[in-house]
Each structure stands twice: as structure tokens, then as C-alpha cells.
Amino acid sequence: MRLRPLCLLALTAAAALTGAAPAQFGEAAGFGEMMSPYFLRRDLQIFQEGLELDEGQAVIVESLFWDYEDDHESGKVRMLERLSEMRENIDQLDRDRILQMVFQPFEQRSQEWDQMREQFLSNVRAILSSDQEQRWPDFRRDLRRRKELPKGRFSGENLNLFEIVREMELDPRTRRMIDEPLNTYGITLDEALVRRERLLHDSRLAIMHSIRDENPGQALDIYEQQITARMAIRRVNDDYTEVIAAGLPEDLAATFREKALAKAYPRVYRPTAAHRLFTEALKLPDLTTESRQAVMDLERSFLGEVAGLNARLVVLLRDYEPEENRYRAQSFATRAGGIKPEKPKDPTRAVFKERDQLGRRYIELLRDLLTPEQFDSLAGSQRFNRRGGARDPLEQKRQFMERQGNKFGVSDE
Known part of the structure; x- marks a missing residue:
């Protein structure tokens, strides 16, 4: 019966509809939101500081919040009890009756949820002084x-x-x-x-x-x-x-x-390996004045080039993210009919790859400015520490064990 998945979708909506596309429809319908109170206990501080409540007002607002929280929990329990009762009788009902029963608790809960939020705000506003009212x-x-x-x-x-x-x-x-x-x-x-x-x-x-x-x-x-x-x-x-x-x-x-x-845009502007290595290099205590200036000049050149790539990524993300979310919604909505929409190509991948290659090139230039010992001492440099070919595996293992021993205060001597 094609109807059954739709009923189960509604009955399990409170569990947040696992999966990317179903979650989008669950969020759009407000299923998950209705299961949690809009205001949380930590929000009391926002009211306290934002409205500059006096001691008596703070006590009243806290009491109003406990009532709000209790009302929310009671309403949620009532809805879940009604849904639980439906599970026992759902196989005995026809299609129209099933859907009417399934969505009625959610519709009622939606109205209650809104009313409780607005009533709490109205109650808080009612106790404000004229000066506080102006700040509302x-x-x-x-x-x-x-x-x-x-x-x-x-x-x-x-x-x-x-x-x-x-x-x-x-x-x-x-x-x-x-x-x-x-x-x-x-x-x-x-x-x-x-x-x-x-x-x-x-x-x-x-x-x-x-x-x-x-x-x-x-x-x-x-x-x-x-x-x-x-x-x-x-x-x-x-x-x-x-x-x-x-x-x-x-x-x-x-x-x-x-x-x-x-x-x-954290995906674009989070520090890359090259960013971190430049930062670490400038902290080296044994850098000469000339070497430090060379590292700073190289970093400046890197930042200039990567800024252009990041600007391109922002433009691409602004266009791609809506398309990606639209595709996920379409995939879920048309799944029952066997229709599969065309997945949009992610245009950011090529630019991220270009940025990664740019970073590797500058890391190699940085490596050439430093001594092998200086570069190897940089946190995160291990995967970039080849000079003219791979190092001897036994030598790499020995250095790794030595670093681990030093890390925990162990000495071979």
C-alpha cells in the first residue's frame, strides 16, 4: 500500500526524519520544532540582560518560564499518546480516515506551540516598566x-x-x-x-x-x-x-x-595546511632575519593568490547550495514515482582542487626556504617533508619513534 510510508513519515516525524531529503520536508513541516520548546532555560539570561530586569521581575519571568515549559511538555505528551493510540488501530481504517487521524495531532500541536510562545512573550511584556517597554x-x-x-x-x-x-x-x-x-x-x-x-x-x-x-x-x-x-x-x-x-x-x-x-563561509575560509605551516614557520626561534622576511614575503604572495580563489568559491557556493538543496527535495518528492532528477554538478570541487594544488606549491617553496630540521619541526609538516624524492622508510620510522619518545619523555639513552 503506497499510503503506508506517508503515514509512517508523519508518525515518526518527531524522531527528526533521518536522512537528508526527508529531513528537509520534516523541517519544512515543523515536525522537529514542535517537539522542543522555543524558549530554553538558557534564554532566561537573554531576557534578564536585554531588558535589565530587576530582582522581582527576574523571579516573575523565571516563574512564567517554568509554566511555559510545563505546558509544552504536557502538550507534547498528549500528542505522542494520541499517535501511540493510532498505531494500534491504523490497519483497521481506510485511506482518508488514516490521513485525517495522522495529521490532526500535528495540526493541533502546531497551534498550541505557537500560542504558548506568544503567550509567554505577552506575559513578560506585561510586567515591564515604561522605560523597559521602550527597549522592547x-x-x-x-x-x-x-x-x-x-x-x-x-x-x-x-x-x-x-x-x-x-x-x-x-x-x-x-x-x-x-x-x-x-x-x-x-x-x-x-x-x-x-x-x-x-x-x-x-x-x-x-x-x-x-x-x-x-x-x-x-x-x-x-x-x-x-x-x-x-x-x-x-x-x-x-x-x-x-x-x-x-x-x-x-x-x-x-x-x-x-x-x-x-x-x-567556513567551508571556504577555514585555514588550510599552507596557512597553518606559514604560521608555524614564523614562530621558529632560529629563523634569521633574512629567512623570516623571505617567509613573510612568500606568505603574502600565497595569501594574495588564495584570496582570488576564495572569492570565486563564495560566488559558486551562493549559486550551488540552493541547487543542491532543491535537488535533494526533488529526489525525495519524486521517489515514489520512480523519477530521478538530474543531480547538479558541484562547481566548487574543481576550484577547491586548484586551491589545494596552490597550497602544495607554496608549501614546497616554504620547505625550500627552511632547513630540513626547521621544516620537519613544523606541526603538520610530515606529509610534505620530501626533498627530491621519498625518504628512506626506515629513517622515517626512526624519526617517528624518536618524536613519540620525546613526546612522552622517553629517551633511548
């Missing part, structure tokens, strides 16, 4: 960034430029230079987050109905809208990385941009 819009935007940005799926979608600014610990005068673009960024990002949040919320029932009606096309349309909303958030972060950097002095702008890109 800024607090709400900050809270939304903290809660919603981690849900990003694409590179750059979960970036929070406020965190980058805080990490840089700018002096007050410099901080004021970017107050206006940073405030505008906060408002613009919040608008994009609200749109995505509402879309994900409104998609819950529609996704369930598409599964119930065996209508993968409807689910794909919804998922396409979600991709668009996610890309909009990433675009805000990409745009304002440059806008905010433009308001900083040149040296700080470069640092800000570097930190933002590393956070937004």
Missing part, C-alpha cells in the same frame, strides 16, 4: 536574531554581524562610526527573518496536506519559497558586510570583512 523593539529583534539565525541552512544565512562587531571590541569613537549602518542592518535583517519565520510557520499545514494528498509538486513549491526566503537573509548579510566595512578605517574594515566571511 530592540530587544525583540535581538532575541529573534539569537533564536532564528541558527536555523540557517545556507552559507551566510546564520551570520550575525552584531556578534562580529562585539568580537572586535571597537573603541567608542570607532563604534559610533558604524552605528547608523549597523542599526539599519538590524532592522533589515529582522524584516527578512520575520518573512522566513512566517513562511516556515505557514508552510506547516501546507506541507502536511501535500503529503496527505500525495502531491509532491505542492511541497516543492513551498520548499522553493523557503529557499527564496533563506537566500534573502544571506543577501542581507552579504550586502551589509560591505556596507559596515565601508564605515570603518581601512585596517579595521579588512579585519571586519575577514571575520565576517570566515563566519559566513
